[in-house]
Amino acid sequence: MSTSKQFDVVVIGAGPGGYIAAIRAAQLGFSVACIDEWANAKGGPAPGGTCTNVGCIPSKALLQSSEHFEHAGHAFKEHGIDVAGLSLNLPQMLKRKETVVKQNNDGILYLFKKNKVTFFHGRGAFAGAADGGYTVSVTGANAESLQAKHVIVATGSNARELPGAPFDEKLILSNTGALAIDAVPAKLGVIGAGVIGLEMGSVWRRLGAEVTVLEGLPTFLGAVDEQIAKEAHKLFTKQGLNINLGVKISKVSAGKNDVTVEYADSTGAAQKAVFDKLIISIGRVPNTNGLNADAVGLKLDERGFIAVDDDCKTNLPGVWAVGDVVRGPMLAHKAEEEGVAVAERIAGQHGHTNFNTIPWVIYTSPEIAWVGQTEQQLKAAGVAYKAGTFPFMANGRARALGDTSGMVKFLADATTDEILGVHIVGPMASELISEAVVAMEFRASSEDIARICHAHPSLSEATKEAALAIDKRSLNF
Ligand SMILES: Cc1cc2nc3c(=O)[nH]c(=O)nc-3n(C[C@H](O)[C@H](O)[C@H](O)COP(=O)(O)OP(=O)(O)OC[C@H]3O[C@@H](n4cnc5c(N)ncnc54)[C@H](O)[C@@H]3O)c2cc1C
Secondary structure, three states, X not given: OOOOEEEEEEEEOOOHHHHHHHHHHHHOOOOEEEEEOOEOOOOOEOOOHHHHHHOHHHHHHHHHHHHHHHHHHHHHHHHOOOOOOOOOOHHHHHHHHHHHHHHHHHHHHHXXXXXXXXXEEOEEEEEEEEOOEEEEEEEOOOOEEEEEEEEEEOOOEEEOOEOOEOOOOOOEEOHHHHOOOXXXXXXXXXXXXXXXXXXXXXXXXXXXXXXXXXXXXXXOOOOOOHHHXXXXXXXXXXXXXXXXXXXXXXXXXXXXXXXXXXXXOOOOOEEEEEEOEEEEOOOEEEOOOOOOHHHOOOOEOOOOOEXXXXXXXXXXXXXXXXXXXXXXXXXXXXXXXXXXXXXXXXXXXXXXXXXXXOOEEEOOOOEEEEEEOOHHHHHHHOOOEEEEEEEHHHOHHHHHHOOOOOEEEEEEEOOOOEEEEEEEEEOOHHHHHHHHHHHHHOOOEHHHHHHOOOOOOOOHHHHHHHHHHOOOOOOOO
């Protein structure tokens, strides 16, 4: 190994946390290296992390494609469009997904060049502390030794395995395998009714699989506002997702061509189900594999996350950590916000991440999106609030679209009228939630939204109407 290459900042991991931190640090005038080990099918670099390679981007590509397929088969007729001979070309659908992923990988490599971030393809590991900074080794095809005063760790997360049912990505699938099934399974099992399980279940149901979801918790989408979760449960069940709550898995056994799941249902009765494929989506665990945290004494918490304070500072001076590998929601935009904030703090600025206004989205159809507090959280905290809802059924644009499912719900402080939470289940909820995020960042009242002119006809009018509903003065319902 040659002598160490010097940088101001070394970033380990080029997922949304790491690559954004690297770009922002470079914008601020630092010399920056970013190391990432993800390899594409040809062994080449594939920056973008879980998000780009096996997460946000490919899942949304398949959700879009499968939604087109479902619309062509079921919704077009109502619009006066008859489709004859509709058939699924799954290899093409998967190829398109891969193209979308590659465009994003290449886009990040381009951004690194544009911003003069030096990219290293390989595994980054702490080699030691030296001269008021750190030595980081890069292993892989081109071994290197890097030195920097600041290191940002953004090594992400991996899918959690169910004990006794290791992923083989053929029959028992993590998100990686779930995004690459090469023939639509007749019977698909999904263990875990969280965001990933519901999104993956939706994709394969739309393409023709009979999908059974097994969830350990007794409530559906416990983190979501109850009224919204109930509505979503009703809609998903109507679409054909077979959702079983309060189950206790006792055994998963993979055969030659199928997987058997034995479990107790919510009444305690023993059940057995046989699936062609089984997706396990029971959460994700922080990834510090191969980082060699011990070499420098980098502290992890009891759950294996890198321990950080509110500013993403670790126990070591000059070492920061962001994204899925630290506490907080495992969301790409949360990782990005932390990455920007850390780069700015290194530059002596006041980087800022507002955890109260991080939006959440589930890209099912209809989509579910929310920001701020749920009604059950406000009740538990004893906060006096007012609620207003508006159904998409009464929204002209939703009728024209042919998707009138769901509603917008506002929660505002009973005294000050400040918006405390906004919850949406319905068409384009992922886009609509941005208005609520902006409003909450500016600490707007529901009255502010109610008085703002919204374009007609638009889905966003449902947002305005829900704000009006806080004082029982919706105009169209
Ligand atoms: C199926 C699925 C769908 C999702 N959909 C969404 C969504 O729609 N919206 C959303 O906000 N979030 C979504 N997420 C979550 C999102 O992907 C993560 O929150 C996000 O990727 C976290 O970013 P990160 O930068 O912390 O880590 P990651 O994206 O996991 O990136 C970490 C990177 O570090 C690399 N690495 C790790 N260790 C080393 C090392 N020692 N040396 C070199 N490189 C290393 C890894 O190879 C990887 O490239 C989804 C996740 C999944 C699985």
